[in-house]
Amino acid sequence: MRRTFGSVRSRATLGATLVVAVALVAAGAAVLLSLRSNLMEQAGNEAQRTAQNVVAQLAAGKAYDQLDLDDESPVQVVDDNGTLVAASDELERISGTATDAVKPQPQSGGTGTGAGTGDDDDDADDSGRGEAGEIGEGTEFGDGSATIDGESADYRFAAVPVEAGDRGRLTVYAGGSLDAEQSAVNTALTVMLIGFPLLLGVVAGVTWLVTRRALRPVEGIRGEMAAITASEDLARRVPVPGTHDEVARLALTTNETLAALQTSVERQRRFVADASHELRSPIASLRTQLEVGVAHPELLDLDGAVEDTVRLQSLAADLLLLARLDAGERPGDARFDLGALAREQAEGRVEVTVEARSAQVAGSRGQVGRVLTNLLDNAARHARSAVTLTVRPEGEWVVAAVADDGAGVAEADRERIFERFVRLDEARSRDDGGAGLGLAIARDVAVRHGGTLTVGRAPAGGALFELRLPQAQ
Structure with a gap:
């Protein structure tokens, strides 16, 4: 019986722990996804702002070699043919954009790097400069990586198009670092991996103790019932806890059942005792008359014997009917x-x-x-x-x-x-x-x-x- 209560505690503890574990995993996943989404959005916004700054310069007609590019973030300017025309100075490697190139290609017609080919100073001043253009619509985002000044990292890239006048359609790629996102997600994940088992341990321990305390009155009821069964003393009653809950109602119902059983048993005992007493008289009278009849046939009272027999038969019929009624006969x-x-x-x-x-x-x-x-x-x-x-x-x-x-x-x-x-x-x-x-x-x-x-x-x-x-x- 103790194993039964132990298994109840074990099942309750296991069930509560599993429910909390599922809830924690679901909540943790939701938190991580939300955190990652917010940080990715921040990195994308940062990349978009960097790209739009370059786009504004290109739309104003600024030459490629005069663009103010962020040296701490990967930036590429790619023409409509997919050729890299401008990039961050310290960019060593990049992936996740339209081209993996990191060094701008020379542009014919004096609109690329600003290295003029004529002897005229005016030509040199105008090399790489184009007509003013306008910013296009439809920023696109993607993920990739880049190496800047020997340091590699993951980035969220924003691709912003711009119409650059006689230089045609250009696309500016700028990256926003994902280091903060990765660091925050890793930190949150570490906290969860450490905190969740501890929290589950606390839940399991509390559930075990609470269940044990809740079942303690049940064990008291079981022990008293076992004692009543062993002693056959139906006058005893099980203890009723003062909790006013299901266990207390169980104890009250058990005591009511014991009281009804005690009444039934006492009634049955009285019935057996009274029946034995009532049967003793006609049986004794009938036996006496038969014994007298055997010894002295002339003294046999047949009428009295028949009367006692009928009385005995009637009493037996009454007892049999009562027994059937007590048995619950419908x-x-x-x-x-x-x-x-x-x-x-x-x-x-x-x-x-x-x-x-x-x-x-x-x-x-x-x-x-x-x-x-x-x-x-x-x-x-x-x-x-x-x-x-x-x-x-x-x-x-x-x-x-x-x-x-x-x-x-x-x-x-x-x-x-x-x-x-x-x-x-x-x-x-x-x-x-x-x-x-x-x-x-x-x-x-x-x-x-x-x-x-x-x-x-x-x-x-x-x-x-x-x-x-x-x-x-």
Whole structure:
């Protein structure tokens, strides 16, 4: 059992840790992607600003060799034919742009590097200078790498087109360093790789402790139940924690179950003891008469032996029916006319007046007939001269009432008479053969049919028993 609780703690801890791990991985991935996206965007904006600065110079007609290029960032100026016409001075290697060239190509017509071929100073001054142009639209971005002054790094490149007058369409490539992005992502990733396992360890530890504390009352309940099972002492109860949660409700329900079980066991013990006591008398009487008959046949009381046998048979039948009722035997759902059944049970009883209307009920016809028989027998034993049996529909119910003109039942005893083996008049009931089971059987049958059986005062002053059963739909 301890392994079971341990496995519960293990499963709860593992489940909580897995859920947190998945959440952390998802959140970490989202953070890294967002961080990388923001830093890439910043590098792209930096590259675009550098490129637009060069584009503005080219649009103003500035010569290639006079361009103010950022020496700390890779910059290329490429013409419409893909020829490099200008580049950063310290650029040693580049990839990710339109060309891998790092040295500008000489331009014919005196519009390239500014190295003029004529002797005229004016020609020298105008070499490499073009007419003013305009900035094109449609910046494009890409990733690559470059080596500047011996240092290699990754860059985000921006490609900005420009119409440079007589020099045609040019494209300026400028790079924004990704060192900050890589450094930030690596730092965040390192923090996550170190922090996430620690956080998962904390979650697992806290879950283990919390689950252990939550299950501690359950272990107390289990231990007490094991002790109750070993001692068979149903008077003991499991401890109820003061948490007012599911475990506390479990303990309360367990105690209620124990109380019901204790009541049932005590009732069964009383039933067995009372049944043994009731069976002892007729069996002893019958044995005595038979033994006398064997020794002195002329003294054998056959009538008494038959009477004791019938009494014993009736008691055995009552005990068997009670046992079936206690076992939860279902009454069935057969429909029958309670009025007709009442007339049938009263047939042959001269002291009984029957006023029975037809009314359909559902259940066991035999058990309900037994209830009517027990009520009529009880009324006949206590009536002075008359017994009345009536059956009438009453809303959703059918009421069968048995009234007598006897002394009635005192109000203090009106519930006690339905207990098993209870006789208000011990001497008379034993002489009449009653064991105190008839009314108990009648009440149990009524309850199992969804009805009630109560006793009150009859108009003639005697007892009035009312059996209420649901009317069959």
